[in-house]
Structures are given as C-alpha cells and as structure tokens.
Amino acid sequence: DTAVSQTPKYLVTQMGNDKSIKCEQNLGHDTMYWYKQDSKKFLKIMFSYNNKELIINETVPNRFSPKSPDKAHLNLHINSLELGDSAVYFCATSFGGTGELFFGEGSRLTVL
Amino acid sequence: GENVEQHPSTLSVQEGDSAVIKCTYSDSASNYFPWYKQELGKRPQLIIDIRSNVGEKKDQRIAVTLNKTAKHFSLHITETQPEDSAVYFCAASLDTGNQFYFGTGTSLTVIP
Numbered sequence: 001d002t003a004v005s006q007t008p009k010y011l012v013t014q015m016g017n018d019k020s021i022k023c024e025q026n027l028g029h030d031t032m033y034w035y036k037q038d039s040k041k042f043l044k045i046m047f048s049y050n051n052k053e054l055i056i057n058e059t060v061p062n063r064f065s066p067k068s069p070d071k072a073h074l075n076l077h078i079n080s081l082e083l084g085d086s087a088v089y090f091c092a093t094s095f096g097g098t099g100e101l102f103f104g105e106g107s108r109l110t111v112l
Numbered sequence: 113g114e115n116v117e118q119h120p121s122t123l124s125v126q127e128g129d130s131a132v133i134k135c136t137y138s139d140s141a142s143n144y145f146p147w148y149k150q151e152l153g154k155r156p157q158l159i160i161d162i163r164s165n166v167g168e169k170k171d172q173r174i175a176v177t178l179n180k181t182a183k184h185f186s187l188h189i190t191e192t193q194p195e196d197s198a199v200y201f202c203a204a205s206l207d208t209g210n211q212f213y214f215g216t217g218t219s220l221t222v223i224p
Contacts, residue, residue, distance in 0.1 A: 033212075040216075041150075041199055041216075041217045041219075042214075042216055042217065043156070043201060043214040043217070044214075045211070045212065045213070045214075048211075056211060090155065090156070099144070099161075100146065100158045100161070101146070101148075101156075101158065101212060103155040103156050103157070104155065105154075105155050106155055
C-alpha cells in the first residue's frame with residue numbers, strides 16, 4: 001500500500017481553468033502539507049493542516065485553497081490557473097508536526 | 113521566519129571521492145535538521161537527520177554535523193557511488209513543528 005498517494009500524477013490544462021489535486025495518506029499522521037517545487041527544484045511550503053485546522057499559509061495566493069474532509073485527506077484546489085502555477089506539487093505528512101516528512105509521488109501541473 | 117541557505121548548488125565528484133554540502137540557518141530556535149535526497153522524477157526521501165542536542169550523526173557512508181553556535185550544518189557522503197547522484201535538500205524545523213524550511217538544493221553528480 002502506498003503511504004501517501006496523490007492524484008492525478010500529471011495534469012495539463014489551459015489558463016483560467018480550475019483544477020484539483022487529491023492527497024490521501026494511510027500512515028495515521030496528524031499533519032499534512034502541500035509543497036510546490038518549481039522548475040529550479042525549489043521546495044516551498046504552501047499549507048499545512050493539523051487535525052483539520054490550517055496552521056500555515058505561506059503567502060500563497062487565495063486562488064489556492066486546501067480542503068481537508070478528514071484526517072487522511074488534504075486536497076488542493078486551484079482557481080483561475082496561471083502560467084506560473086506550472087510546477088510539481090507534493091503532498092507530505094508527518095506525525096506531530098515534527099520528525100520525518102513522508103512525501104507523495106508528486107503531481108506535475110502544466111498550464112498552457 | 114526561518115531562512116535556510118545551501119551551498120553549492122551543483123557538485124560533481126569522481127566515484128569514490130567524498131562530497132560535502134553545507135547549509136546555514138537564521139533562526140536560533142530551530143532544533144531539527146533533516147536531509148532529503150530526491151532522485152530524478154522521484155519524491156524527496158529522508159536520508160539522515162539530526163537534532164540540536166547532538167553535534168554529529170553517522171549512518172554508514174553518510175554523516176551530518178551541526179554547529180549550533182555558528183548556525184550551520186553539513187552533509188558528508190564518503191566513498192560516493194553513481195547511485196548517490198541526486199538533488200539533496202537540507203531543512204530546518206522549529207520544535208513547535210509544522211514548519212519545515214528547505215534549502216535550495218544541491219545537484220550532486222557522481223562520475224563513474
């Protein structure tokens with residue numbers, strides 16, 4: 001069983017569209033994150049959720065909205081996609097917000 | 113917030129030689145320092161970590177050193193092998209958790 005899984009793995013869409021990326025974990029971790037990795041490989045934290053509460057939002061545009069229906073899921077919704085949103089988005093989890101981060105396989109978003 | 117700087121951005125070594133990657137951080141409250149390895153097209157994975165109450169930690173060919181006074185930590189890889197080729201990220205985290213700040217990555221190439 002994959003510990004942290006993301007869908008879709010690849011997403012190609014037009015500017016202005018709205019899209020979602022889903023993340024599910026079966027590790028029982030209480031903290032989930034979304035990271036953005038751009039073409040230069042920089043890993044930037046976007047959000048983290050602990051017990052269904054948003055606790056970090058690192059100056060991310062409000063076009064991005066995380067939604068956590070339960071402790072095992074953290075989905076990322078993106079409205080009005082822009083060219084600069086093209087990147088690989090990683091979901092990650094940790095226990096207690098400290099210690100090892102477990103990453104999903106990543107979702108490569110391409111905005112045309 | 114925390115600022116993590118990482119050097120060098122690229123590193124090429126001959127197989128069998130050692131590789132050293134250095135990171136500095138700005139927030140003296142940071143006390144957890146993991147290193148992640150990301151192979152091409154894959155997810156980042158933890159390879160070693162160190163907490164602030166320890167100055168050095170070793171795991172086979174990999175070691176990490178921490179100097180809290182100077183606020184820098186380093187990754188040492190000895191007897192490098194071609195499969196060590198990847199992008200390596202350092203990170204710093206506060207004890208309160210939920211905040212992992214990554215360095216900008218080092219692309220390591222081991223030449224056979």
